[in-house]
Amino acid sequence: MRFLVILYTAVTLSAAPLKINIGTLPGLQYDKPRFEVQPGQEVMLTFKNADEMAHNLAIVVPGKRLEVVQAALTMPPDSNYIPKSKSVLWHTKVLKPDESAELKFEAPKEKGIYPYVCTFPGHGLIMYGAMYVGIKMPKLAQDENVSPMARAQSSNKNLHAWPHRRPLMYRIFMPDASPAAIAVALPHGVSYCWDAGTCHLRYAWIGGFVDPMPVWKANGNGLAKIIGTKFWTGSKDFPFHKKTPSDFKPQFQGYRKIDGHPEFHYTIGDIDIYERSTALPSGMGLTRHFRIPNITYPLHITIASVNTKVSKGKINQGVATLTSEEAKSFTITHRHTHGK
Amino acid sequence: MKRTIFLLFLIATLSVRGAGINDYYKVENIPAPKGLDVQIGGLTFLPDGRLAACFHRGEVYTYNPKTKIWKLFADGLHEPLGIIAEDNHTLVVMQRPELTRLRDTDGDGEADHYQTISDDFGMTGNYHEFSFGPTRDKAGNYYIGLNLASSGASIRPEIRGEFRHYGISREQFYKNHRSGSGRMYSATPYRGWIMKVTPQHKTIPFAPGFRSPNGVNFDMQGRLWASDNQGDWLGTSKLFHVKEGNFYGHPASLVWTKEWEKGRNPLKVPPAEFDEKRTRAAVLFPQGSMANSPTQMLSDTTKGKFGPFTEQLLVGEMNRPRIMRILVDEVAGETQGACLPFMDNGGLRRGMHRFAFAPDGSLWVGQTHLSWVGANGLQRISWTGKMPMSVSAMNLSDTGFKISFTKPLSQVADENFAFQRYYYKYHQGYGSPQLGKEPIKITALNLAPDRKSVSIDLEKLNPGYVYQLNLQNITASDKTPALNTYICYTLNRLTNGDDKAPHLTTGNSSKSRPARSAAKVVQAKPTALKGADQIFEAEDAGRKGPSLAKNNGGYTGKGFVDFQANSGEHLNWIIQTKSAGDSSLSFRYALAGGNRPLKLKVNGKVIAKALPFSSTGSWSNWKSISIDTPLKVGLNEIFLESTGTSGPNIDHLLIRRK
Numbered sequence: 001m002r003f004l005v006i007l008y009t010a011v012t013l014s015a016a017p018l019k020i021n022i023g024t025l026p027g028l029q030y031d032k033p034r035f036e037v038q039p040g041q042e043v044m045l046t047f048k049n050a051d052e053m054a055h056n057l058a059i060v061v062p063g064k065r066l067e068v069v070q071a072a073l074t075m076p077p078d079s080n081y082i083p084k085s086k087s088v089l090w091h092t093k094v095l096k097p098d099e100s101a102e103l104k105f106e107a108p109k110e111k112g113i114y115p116y117v118c119t120f121p122g123h124g125l126i127m128y129g130a131m132y133v134g135i136k137m138p139k140l141a142q143d144e145n146v147s148p149m150a151r152a153q154s155s156n157k158n159l160h161a162w163p164h165r166r167p168l169m170y171r172i173f174m175p176d177a178s179p180a181a182i183a184v185a186l187p188h189g190v191s192y193c194w195d196a197g198t199c200h201l202r203y204a205w206i207g208g209f210v211d212p213m214p215v216w217k218a219n220g221n222g223l224a225k226i227i228g229t230k231f232w233t234g235s236k237d238f239p240f241h242k243k244t245p246s247d248f249k250p251q252f253q254g255y256r257k258i259d260g261h262p263e264f265h266y267t268i269g270d271i272d273i274y275e276r277s278t279a280l281p282s283g284m285g286l287t288r289h290f291r292i293p294n295i296t297y298p299l300h301i302t303i304a305s306v307n308t309k310v311s312k313g314k315i316n317q318g319v320a321t322l323t324s325e326e327a328k329s330f331t332i333t334h335r336h337t338h339g340k
Numbered sequence: 341m342k343r344t345i346f347l348l349f350l351i352a353t354l355s356v357r358g359a360g361i362n363d364y365y366k367v368e369n370i371p372a373p374k375g376l377d378v379q380i381g382g383l384t385f386l387p388d389g390r391l392a393a394c395f396h397r398g399e400v401y402t403y404n405p406k407t408k409i410w411k412l413f414a415d416g417l418h419e420p421l422g423i424i425a426e427d428n429h430t431l432v433v434m435q436r437p438e439l440t441r442l443r444d445t446d447g448d449g450e451a452d453h454y455q456t457i458s459d460d461f462g463m464t465g466n467y468h469e470f471s472f473g474p475t476r477d478k479a480g481n482y483y484i485g486l487n488l489a490s491s492g493a494s495i496r497p498e499i500r501g502e503f504r505h506y507g508i509s510r511e512q513f514y515k516n517h518r519s520g521s522g523r524m525y526s527a528t529p530y531r532g533w534i535m536k537v538t539p540q541h542k543t544i545p546f547a548p549g550f551r552s553p554n555g556v557n558f559d560m561q562g563r564l565w566a567s568d569n570q571g572d573w574l575g576t577s578k579l580f581h582v583k584e585g586n587f588y589g590h591p592a593s594l595v596w597t598k599e600w601e602k603g604r605n606p607l608k609v610p611p612a613e614f615d616e617k618r619t620r621a622a623v624l625f626p627q628g629s630m631a632n633s634p635t636q637m638l639s640d641t642t643k644g645k646f647g648p649f650t651e652q653l654l655v656g657e658m659n660r661p662r663i664m665r666i667l668v669d670e671v672a673g674e675t676q677g678a679c680l681p682f683m684d685n686g687g688l689r690r691g692m693h694r695f696a697f698a699p700d701g702s703l704w705v706g707q708t709h710l711s712w713v714g715a716n717g718l719q720r721i722s723w724t725g726k727m728p729m730s731v732s733a734m735n736l737s738d739t740g741f742k743i744s745f746t747k748p749l750s751q752v753a754d755e756n757f758a759f760q761r762y763y764y765k766y767h768q769g770y771g772s773p774q775l776g777k778e779p780i781k782i783t784a785l786n787l788a789p790d791r792k793s794v795s796i797d798l799e800k801l802n803p804g805y806v807y808q809l810n811l812q813n814i815t816a817s818d819k820t821p822a823l824n825t826y827i828c829y830t831l832n833r834l835t836n837g838d839d840k841a842p843h844l845t846t847g848n849s850s851k852s853r854p855a856r857s858a859a860k861v862v863q864a865k866p867t868a869l870k871g872a873d874q875i876f877e878a879e880d881a882g883r884k885g886p887s888l889a890k891n892n893g894g895y896t897g898k899g900f901v902d903f904q905a906n907s908g909e910h911l912n913w914i915i916q917t918k919s920a921g922d923s924s925l926s927f928r929y930a931l932a933g934g935n936r937p938l939k940l941k942v943n944g945k946v947i948a949k950a951l952p953f954s955s956t957g958s959w960s961n962w963k964s965i966s967i968d969t970p971l972k973v974g975l976n977e978i979f980l981e982s983t984g985t986s987g988p989n990i991d992h993l994l995i996r997r998k
Contacts, residue, residue, distance in 0.1 A: 159397065161373035162412065170398060171418035171437065178498045179465035180437035182416075196437060196459070197500040216377070216397055218711035218958050220419055220436070221467035221493050221933040236498075254440065254456040262454075 017042035017104065024051040026166065027189030027208060027228075028118070028127040028283060033140065033150030036132040037107040047092050048100035052188065053282050055118045058082060058091035059103070059131060065115040069124030081119040094120060107133050113145050122284055122336050125229050126207040149208035152227050159212065166209075167260040172224045173215050176233075177202045180252075183224060184262060185209040188283035191228065194275075199250035199266040201277070203233040204286055204334060231285065231336035232307060239302045240268075263289075271295050285335035292327050299327040307337040360686070361823065364647065364728045367687035370704075370718040373401070373410045378716040380706025382423030382433065383696040391696065392431055393706060393718065394420035400431065400442060402449070405698065414442045414451040422473045422556075422694075424482075434473045434484055437463060437500070439537055460543035461486055461535065462501025462528025466493055467933060469531060473556040475564070482537040483546065485553035485566060488524035488592055489531060491517060491985075492934025501528040504595060506605040518985070522607050523572035523770060523906075524551055525592050532593025534566060534582055548597060549588030549618060550580075555636040559668075560651050563675065567634040567655060570627050575764025575772030577634050578621030579655065579666065581675040586619040589766065611767050615845045622675045623666055624764065624806050624830045625657075627771060630679060633658035633712070637666065638695040645701020647723040648732065648746045654682060656692035656705070659713045661685050663692055663705070667734045669829075672837040678734040678829035689715035711932050711958040713891065729820040731811075731827055733793075738835050739784075740797040741807070747816035748791035754782045756812050757796060761805040761831075766844045770906060775847060780807070791817060804841020805831050866914040866975055872997050876913050878990040885909025886987070892930060892959040895991045900930075903987035910981040913993055920973045922998040926966040927951075927980070931988035932959045938987050941979040942969050951980075953988040962991055968998070 018041055023031040031050075037043055047057045060068050064087035071083035080093045089108070092101035108114065111134035118127040130145035140146065140154035158164070166185045174181035178197030185191045192204040207228020214222030241247050248268045255262040263276035274291040285307070292299070301310060301320040311331040313322035322330060372378045379396035386392055391403040398417040401410050413431065422434040429444040431451070438459035442451035463469055466489035473484035489495065494517035495503075495510070503510040505527045508519065513527065526532045529545075534553060536546040551574055555567035564582040568574060573590045580588050587594065591606035591614050606614075625631035635656035640649050653666035665682040668675060691707035691714025698704055702722040707715045733744040743757075759782065762774035784797035798807075811825035833839040864882025877897035879888050886909055890899035903909050925942075937950035947969050956963045978993065 158375050159377075160399065160415070161375035161410075169416040171416055171435065172398075173465060173496070176498075178500045179463040179469075179496055180418075180459065180500050196456075197463070197498075212397070218932060219467050220470075220710075221955065252438075252456050252459055254454045256454070257452045 017044040020045045021048070022046070022057065022116075022129075023048045024055060026051065026187065027149065028123050028206060029147060029149055029189075029208075030057075030116070030118075030127065030129045032129060033146040033154075034130040034132060034137060034143065036135075036137055039107060039109050039111055039134045041107045043103075043105055043107055045103040045105070046100060047095065047103070049095040049097055052097055053120075054094050054096055055120055055123065055127070056080060056082070056092050056094045057101075057103075057116055058119050059089045059105075059114055059116045061087045061089060062112040062114055065117050065124065065128055069117060069119055072119035072124065073121050075121075081121065083119075089114070091119075107131075111135055115145070122206075122231075147207075149227055152208060152211055159216075167262075168209065169262055170210065170212055170224070171196070172210070172212055173220065173222065174202075174210075175223050175226070182262070183210050184277070186261070186277065186279035186286065188279040188281060189228070190279035190283060190286050191226075192277060192286060194262075194264060194277075196252045196264075198236075198238060199252050199264075199273075200238050201234050201275075201288065203230050205230040206283060206336060232305060232334040235302065235304045237302075239304065240273075241300050241302070242297060245300075245302060280333070280335070285333060288332045288334075290327075290330050290332070292329075295324050295327045298323050301332070305334075307335045309333045309335075361683050362686045364724055364726050364823070365683060365686060366722050366724060368720045368722070369687075370403075370720055372718055376401075378706075378718060379708040379710065380694050380716070380718060381419065381421040381708065383694045383704055383706045383718075384423050384425050384431070385696050385698055385704075386425045386428050388428045389699050390428075391698070391704060392423055392425060394423045394433055396708065396710070398435075400433065400451070411449055413444070413449065414454070419470065421470055421554075422475075422484075424474055424476060432457065432474055432482065434471050436469070436471050438471075439474055439482060439484055457482070457541050458484070458535070458537045458543045459500075461530050462499065462503075464489055464499045464503070464528050464531075465496030466490060468492065468524070468552075470552070470554070472554055474537075475557045477558060477564075478562065480539040483556055483564060484535050484537065485550060485556040486531050486533055486535065487552050488526050488550075488590070490934070491521050491523050491525065493517075495527060499528055503527055506595075507603045522592060522768070524590065526595060529596045530593065531596075532590055533596065534564075536584075545596065546584055547582050547586050547588060548593040549586075549590050550593065551590040555579075555634065555655065556582075557637050557639075559637075559639040559653055560641060565622075565637050565653065567637060568621070569633050570771050572768060572770050573766070575624075575766060576627040577625040577631050579623040579625070579634065579637065579679070580619070581622045583619070587614075587617045589614070589618040589620075607768060611845045615766055618766075620830075620832045620839075622668070622830065622832070623677050623679050624828065625655075625664070625679055626774070626806060626808070626828055629826070630681070630828055631655075631657040631659070631662070631664060634664075635693045636695055638697070640697070642697055642701035645723070646697065646703060648727060648730075649682070654695060654703070655679070656695060658691050658693065658709075661688035661690050661692070663688070663695075665824075667731070667827075667829075669733075669735050671736050671833050671835055674833050674839075676736075676830050676832045678827050680731060680827040681824045683721070684824075688719065688721075689717055691715040713959075727820075728823045729814075729816040730823045734809075734827060734829055736829070736831065736835060737795060737797075740782075740795065740801060741809075741829065742793055742795045743809070744793040745814075745816070745822075746792075747818065747820060749787065749794065750815050750817045750819070752785070752787055752794055752814070754785055756814050757782060757785070757794075758810040758812055759796075759798060759807060761800070761807050763805050763841070763844060765847045767847075774806075776805070776843065801831070801834065802841075803831055803833055803839045804844050807831055864912045864914045864977070866916045868916045869918075869971075869995055869997075874995055876915065876993045876995065878911060878992055881993070882912040882914070883910065885982070886911055886990075889989065892989065894930070894960050894962050896928070897992060900989045900991045902989050903936075903982050905982070906986050907982050907984050909987070910979060911987075911990060912977055912979040915971065915976045915978060915995065917971050917973060917976060920971065922968055923971045924966050924968050924996040924998065925978060926964045926994040926996065927953075928962050928964045928991040928994065929953055929988040930956050930959050930962045930991070932957070934985075936985045936988050937983070939981040939983050940967065941977075941981070943972065943976055944979075950983070956988075959989060964994070971995075 180197035400414040468490035762777040781799040814822040886901040
């Protein structure tokens with residue numbers, strides 16, 4: 001009896017194309033990290049973009065994901081970010097939020113692990129999956145062909161008594177920061193490390209958040225692990241000054257939560273600085289919103305990197321200078337520039 | 341089936357004797373939200389009767405005992421280990437990096453303002469730098485306890501606060517923290533101190549000399565107490581009555597006092613110098629029998645709702661399902677006293693970490709483990725109303741002790757009271773054996789007219805000893821047997837004020853010989869290697885020092901061995917082979933944190949000076965470390981030796997012929 005059922009299923013499979021549905025998750029992820037097909041099998045793949053930003057899906061030749069992603073970085077928006085290359089086998093156009101597209105194809109005859117990837121600039125470093133053709137899939141937690149987030153999530157039991165959510169913050173031991181670090185997950189897959197020991201932003205990344213288990217599993221003798229790709233790293237030193245660099249000794253005062261986003265408060269002498277970061281809707285960076293209501297002197301800000309924009313003031317030799325009036329409210333934006 | 345029979349038997353035994361703890365106290369498990377890691381760092385009751393609890397992964401929840409509803413109040417905190425309520429909307433939490441006020445300003449039941457009250461102390465990032473407290477005095481000052489760092493790990497590349505360590509630079513120390521750090525170290529201010537934080541958020545160093553002050557709390561008389569854990573400089577675990585400016589015995593923290601000469605290394609100072617300065621603990625908890633890791637202490641504020649021990653201190657213990665009672669005695673102007681088990685088992689879990697009394701007089705207890713011995717969960721203990729027969733007070737007299745009971749005694753005689761005494765050495769080493777141990781004779785015994793106390797004169801009464809009393813066949817006049825019969829009184833000072841105890845540092849008590857402290861030696865027996873792969877259990881090996889244990893799961897065979905001292909202990913196998921050849925030796929072990937290298941010798945030749953046993957993450961996570969070595973025909977001795985950093989728990993040796 002059982003034999004008959006299996007036989008029947010097999011017959012059905014060979015008759016109709018294999019349907020694969022792929023959607024998206026927040027934080028630059030496909031909702032299906034991988035799937036399996038037989039060589040030469042008819043496939044009907046439907047890609048639905050449920051995210052708040054634009055994505056495409058390209059199936060590429062084994063081992064060629066990064067090459068295609070690199071080639072797409074510098075392409076104009078009307079290109080759908082698909083390079084003219086033999087490495088790209090099938091692809092959708094760039095889909096806006098809530099659009100969907102279908103790809104109907106016959107799976108390669110040659111067995112292999114064929115990546116599928118979003119070639120929208122910057123996304124492809126972490127937004128990808130694997131089509132297994134005639135090869136058995138390993139355990140997801142050990143699969144090097146899927147994105148690190150998918151791999152981490154597969155072994156990730158829910159860490160709290162509430163569902164996964166963003167924004168989310170942990171005070172936890174972090175790499176490349178003082179022991180009083182704070183990790184914050186923003187919407188759109190953006191995360192950052194703010195250091196309550198030094199009172200400034202240390203770095204930011206896109207992708208997943210952190211794996212806190214190296215710290216939580218025991219007595220704290222570990223560091224949280226960043227899941228994703230760093231796109232901005234600040235200096236070790238506090239970046240604001242009055243007369244000469246490092247003349248400020250900031251003192252942490254805590255934070256308020258505004259729509260779940262922490263607004264950090266620290267003082268330098270008599271002045272109060274408030275700093276809150278939000279993700280760019282594209283997921284490709286973050287904006288730091290500063291308020292210094294009681295500042296009475298011009299503020300100098302050392303700009304650590306090219307992918308940084310200060311909303312006010314004049315820039316001279318990597319130092320932005322804001323008048324006391326400008327310094328009362330301004331923003332600093334750090335963008336993912338795809339390694340340019 | 342076997343288990344059922346055993347349980348039935350146990351229940352039958354208890355009911356026949358009629359003196360089980362559950363006759364007097366009921367223990368109830370409180371379910372927690374699903375998905376929560378219920379390792380409890382702090383418990384307190386809000387004025388409106390809700391419980392507030394903080395947890396290992398940084399959450400703070402409130403729980404309404406009437407509706408049984410849990411509600412998330414705050415999250416994202418870094419290892420919070422204490423909580424106190426200022427009002428129904430404001431909680432103060434001690435987390436690793438700071439003392440924080442959590443305020444719900446919009447009344448939605450969730451904190452929106454996390455205000456830093458004090459982060460004015462250093463952190464090296466070493467895992468052992470736990471932050472304990474807070475407790476609050478009548479003037480509104482908060483008190484917090486800062487754990488020392490452990491040589492089980494180094495500092496982090498970046499630290500918060502000043503680094504100072506006897507002339508070693510931070511970079512040097514980061515690379516090799518074992519170079520003279522001592523077992524527990526204070527490389528940044530004010531590790532090893534109790535700190536006071538004023539209502540104006542000013543942080544003031546209050547008292548140095550602590551190692552791991554997990555419990556910091558005031559009692560009803562306004563005395564500040566701190567518990568501390570057996571280890572280096574602590575012969576056994578302790579309870580201190582803390583006063584401003586006093587030094588409590590662990591010298592690592594002294595480097596942050598104004599008087600300390602810069603660059604002077606406390607490890608090079610004779611212990612007698614510190615002994616002069618230190619304030620001894622009011623109560624010692626004998627290691628192994630009373631407590632291994634005491635936790636929070638809490639006054640019974642229930643005015644009788646929780647039983648007959650009103651105003652006494654309760655103290656938790658991590659390693660066994662136990663809560664202790666403290667019988668405080670004021671002698672010649674100083675505080676000392678006795679400890680005894682209050683509750684054992686009866687449904688309690690291990691890891692008895694945090695306590696709070698509910699308005700109804702029930703005691704709520706939260707467990708934790710942090711990968712050490714313990715458990716997790718929340719329990720509620722309530723008194724049944726039945727009066728237990730137990731010791732209610734123990735007071736020093738000029739000639740002995742007066743011991744009071746909750747109920748009138750039936751007949752008593754000398755043989756109902758077995759006294760002995762011993763002391764713990766004050767030294768840099770880890771822990772101390774019980775020294776000078778001897779039985780103490782009773783010279784007179786008088787029952788009070790109300791039969792509720794007995795005065796006992798002892799043959800010897802000297803400061804600097806634990807006087808241990810075991811009650812034997814004590815019953816109340818109504819035939820109730822005594823519930824807890826093991827009591828340890830810490831005699832620091834006689835009624836005439838004499839507190840001289842030079843034997844504490846020299847290790848020589850006046851007359852008695854030191855107790856046997858030699859490590860247990862088991863000779864290795866030759867075992868034949870038969871196959872290509874063969875396991876040789878550590879518990880069957882020869883050993884000097886390491887003890888057999890089975891308290892962490894996942895081992896093979898009957899258990900594993902646990903190194904005790906830092907150095908000079910060993911484990912050895914004698915393996916008989918029929919042929920010579922290269923073999924792989926694979927040691928299966930567990931180590932919760934840090935590195936504990938062992939020296940490996942094969943046939944007397946050093947194969948590895950420091951075979952790197954590194955952390956496996958927890959005591960129940962077993963890993964193997966392998967090394968290749970030739971074995972000869974006949975008998976081969978494989979010898980693992982500790983050389984200063986103790987050793988991991990070793991499960992077995994696997995030999996694989998190449």
